Amino acid sequence: MPPDAARWRRFSDVFARTVEDAGYACIIPPMFEDLGVFRRLGEATDVVTKEMYDFEDKGGRHIALRPEQTASVCRAFAQHRPATPWKVWYSGPNFRYEKAQAGRYRQFDQVGIEVLGTDDPDIDVEVIFLGWDFYRRLGLSNITLMVNSLGDTTDRQRYVDALAAHFASRASTLSEEAQRTLEKNPLRVLDSKRDQDKAAVESAPLLKDFLSEDARSHFARVCEGLKELDVPFVVNDRLVRGLDYYRRTTFEYVSTALESAQNAVGGGGRYDGLVEEIGGPATHGIGFALGVDRTLLACDAEGVFPAPDASVDVFIVDVVDGRQARALTHDLRRLGFSADRAFDGRSMKSQMKAADRSGAKVAIIVGEDEASSGPCVVRRLDSSDQVVISRVDLVDYLGSLGLTPSTETA
Ligand code: AMP
Numbered sequence: 035m036p037p038d039a040a041r042w043r044r045f046s047d048v049f050a051r052t053v054e055d056a057g058y059a060c061i062i063p064p065m066f067e068d069l070g071v072f073r074r075l076g077e078a079t080d081v082v083t084k085e086m087y088d089f090e091d092k093g094g095r096h097i098a099l100r101p102e103q104t105a106s107v108c109r110a111f112a113q114h115r116p117a118t119p120w121k122v123w124y125s126g127p128n129f130r131y132e133k134a135q136a137g138r139y140r141q142f143d144q145v146g147i148e149v150l151g152t153d154d155p156d157i158d159v160e161v162i163f164l165g166w167d168f169y170r171r172l173g174l175s176n177i178t179l180m181v182n183s184l185g186d187t188t189d190r191q192r193y194v195d196a197l198a199a200h201f202a203s204r205a206s207t208l209s210e211e212a213q214r215t216l217e218k219n220p221l222r223v224l225d226s227k228r229d230q231d232k233a234a235v236e237s238a239p240l241l242k243d244f245l246s247e248d249a250r251s252h253f254a255r256v257c258e259g260l261k262e263l264d265v266p267f268v269v270n271d272r273l274v275r276g277l278d279y280y281r282r283t284t285f286e287y288v289s290t291a292l293e294s295a296q297n298a299v300g301g302g303g304r305y306d307g308l309v310e311e312i313g314g315p316a317t318h319g320i321g322f323a324l325g326v327d328r329t330l331l332a333c334d335a336e337g338v339f340p341a342p343d344a345s346v347d348v349f350i351v352d353v354v355d356g357r358q359a360r361a362l363t364h365d366l367r368r369l370g371f372s373a374d375r376a377f378d379g380r381s382m383k384s385q386m387k388a389a390d391r392s393g394a395k396v397a398i399i400v401g402e403d404e405a406s407s408g409p410c411v412v413r414r415l416d417s418s419d420q421v422v423i424s425r426v427d428l429v430d431y432l433g434s435l436g437l438t439p440s441t442e443t444a
Pocket of ligand 1: 102130132137138139140141142143144298299300301302323324325326327328329
């Protein structure tokens with residue numbers, strides 16, 4: 035609803051400016067894809083196994099509403115094979131059949147970027163920085179950035195084996211849910227927030243002790259770059275993130291102004307195997323998605339990034355027959371002012387009320403005495419001071435009140 039919807043749009047505009055200035059091009063992935071595209075995100079991922087809105091269409095195809103947009107971007111890359119590095123950004127809704135609660139919805143918006151075709155650690159730095167910088171541009175100051183490296187596939191496998199052995203030896207102490215997760219993906223047991231699982235999670239082996247030399251030096255260079263760009267971060271050994279496809283660098287932005295249950299406002303990482311999974315060539319990839327709904331809750335909590343002012347500059351009040359209002363509103367809009375008017379031949383009093391509601395700085399009043407090219411009355415709505423101005427001087431007079439035409443034309 036207005037005015038929140040305008041805030042939403044401005045959010046996306048600020049994001050677009052942030053990332054387009056860094057060379058990212060807009061992509062609009064489809065809202066639904068063949069189910070198979072999302073299945074590749076990982077069979078042990080809740081987003082895929084439990085939370086997808088999927089259905090059969092009239093042609094018998096198995097379709098799913100997108101639960102996230104990285105898979106669609108990778109599918110588009112595999113299909114169109116653009117030159118690399120391919121840097122794109124997106125904004126739009128996703129759908130997950132989750133337990134709805136404050137900050138967690140079944141339809142929620144994300145903005146995000148993806149870079150395909152390079153494993154240069156400096157692109158990790160760029161991506162992480164852009165998310166950080168965007169939060170700063172919104173005015174948020176209580177954001178903590180956590181980073182980690184998940185290593186390469188073989189490192190991860192060795193780690194998963196060690197984790198599986200660790201949790202298996204303590205299986206009797208684990209919650210039922212953790213035991214089920216253990217069978218599918220021991221890594222995800224680390225995400226358990228249950229008290230019963232705490233001891234086993236805390237004593238679990240650490241991924242950093244399993245990293246190959248390559249993965250280790252990649253991560254060291256990422257950390258070096260973030261320090262150089264003055265981005266504060268903490269290395270969090272337990273950060274594995276919800277989607278299975280991540281490799282090497284992972285990161286999450288957390289708002290300390292939000293309740294801890296839903297305080298992750300965005301996150302991302304490297305997904306070097308995903309394009310290949312989807313049927314494309316072996317391609318490196320990294321990106322992030324930021325939750326719009328939740329980031330705006332963080333903005334509310336910090337009292338920053340309010341809804342933009344939706345008021346018009348000028349409101350035309352015509353107490354004759356509306357023809358003057360029709361012409362003058364049109365002329366002023368064409369000159370670049372924002373202008374609105376009343377309809378339905380309302381009384382002067384009713385039109386003035388509408389003028390106040392519009393938030394306009396001035397009302398231009400056209401009465402019986404004002405001929406089409408004659409003077410009009412300009413009333414300042416904050417003070418009710420009014421002057422009679424000829425039409426030729428109108429634009430200059432509006433300028434003297436600080437109202438200037440917008441230079442953006444359609
Ligand atoms: P993910 O795609 O799961 O990595 O999520 C990235 C960000 O999107 C999270 O940090 C949240 O801010 C946001 N997000 C994910 N799921 C939801 C949801 N169901 N409702 C609202 N925001 C969400």
